[in-house]
Amino acid sequence: xxxxxxxxxxxxxxxxxxxxxxxxxxxxxxxxxxxxxxxxxxxxxxxxxxxxxxxxxxxxxxxxxxxxxxxxxxxxxxxxxxxxxxxxxxxxxxxxxxxxxxxxxxxxxxxxxxxxxxxxxxxxxxxxxxxxxxxxxxxxxxxxxxxxxxxxxxxxxxxxxxxxxxxxxxxxxxxxxxxxxxxxxxxxxxxxxxxxxxxxxxxxxxxxxxxxxxxxxxxxxxxxxxxxxxxxxxxxxxxxxxxxxxxxxxxxxxxxxxxxxxxxxxxxxxxxxxxxxxxxxxxxxxxxxxxxxxxxxxxxxxxxxxxxxxxxxxxxxxxxxxxxxxx
Numbered sequence: 106x107x108x109x110x111x112x113x114x115x116x117x118x119x120x121x122x123x124x125x126x127x128x129x130x131x132x133x134x135x136x137x138x139x140x141x142x143x144x145x146x147x148x149x150x151x152x153x154x155x156x157x158x159x160x161x162x163x164x165x166x167x168x169x170x171x172x173x174x175x176x177x178x179x180x181x182x183x184x185x186x187x188x189x190x191x192x193x194x195x196x197x198x199x200x201x202x203x204x205x206x207x208x209x210x211x212x213x214x215x216x217x218x219x220x221x222x223x224x225x226x227x228x229x230x231x232x233x234x235x236x237x238x239x240x241x242x243x244x245x246x247x248x249x250x251x252x253x254x255x256x257x258x259x260x261x262x263x264x265x266x267x268x269x270x271x272x273x274x275x276x277x278x279x280x281x282x283x284x285x286x287x288x289x290x291x292x293x294x295x296x297x298x299x300x301x302x303x304x305x306x307x308x309x310x311x312x313x314x315x316x317x318x319x320x321x322x323x324x325x326x327x328x329x330x331x332x333x334x335x336x337x338x339x340x341x342x343x344x345x346x347x348x349x350x351x352x353x354x355x356x357x358x359x360x361x362x363x364x365x366x367x368x369x370x371x372x373x374x375x376x377x378x379x380x381x382x383x384x385x386x387x388x389x390x391x392x393x394x395x396x397x398x399x400x401x402x403x404x405x406x407x408x409x410x411x412x413x414x415x416x417x418x419x420x421x422x423x424x425x426x427x428x429x430x431x432x
Contacts, residue, residue: 148315265289
């Protein structure tokens with residue numbers, strides 16, 4: 106009887122706090138694992154760790170980050186898809202794994218909308234079209250670059266951070282809009298792409314703003330344009346692609362949290378609220394900014410709509426490119 110009274114008292118306390126015992130047991134009663142599809146040390150990983158630190162205590166006593174790289178991020182996605190749907194296993198991804206891959210892979214082992222529940226976005230970032238020493242100094246604008254490509258068709262290439270990822274298709278969108286033959290050179294990540302850009306092996310590259318900031322600020326690279334709806338506050342002197350004359354080349358990449366598809370709605374709501382609180386702090390905002398990301402919280406329903414809209418948007422772009430990712 107005493108144990109039963111204690112349980113009822115605890116239950117009443119949780120109810121008064123707006124939490125159900127079920128949510129506490131699922132979200133906070135066991136170690137929470139936050140899975141990142143890329144190696145430790147990259148921008149996605151660093152942001153995941155910043156948020157994980159804030160979730161300790163507010164969402165669960167213990168939150169650890171697990172890096173599960175491989176298969177262009179799909180290993181981590183499949184791992185979370187098959188995991189416990191109790192709020193203890195969370196996936197943190199850039200947008201393209203959920204929005205572009207359904208079109209670029211003939212056989213994808215997951216369905217973004219069926220196998221996952223969007224929980225919250227935490228950051229957004231534009232991409233940047235950057236020129237390195239392989240492009241003449243006289244080429245200072247997107248228009249200059251397009252003209253240079255027409256004069257030098259065998260050199261008209263651009264580096265991407267991954268075949269089938271968002272930066273790849275920004276180049277595709279530009280090529281279509283400019284009626285230009287532009288060949289993608291694919292790398293396994295932003296670091297090797299930038300290495301060859303800085304070495305002059307490729308004339309331009311498309312990368313997240315955060316990846317190129319140090320090189321742009323030091324003058325080692327010049328930014329021809331960014332892809333946001335407005336100019337990046339991190340690169341205020343660089344025009345947008347729309348300002349450069351390509352109004353349809355507007356891409357803002359997001360980073361977000363998802364959980365397995367059968368995760369209870371109350372658990373999703375609690376996790377989303379905890380994430381929203383976590384990214385309000387000044388230290389998180391400032392840390393995100395170091396990586397060229399703006400804090401951007403989108404709650405579950407709106408996030409689901411965002412994913413659906415992005416999936417629809419990228420379909421025609423990928424199809425028109427004729428690209429199919431290698432398994």
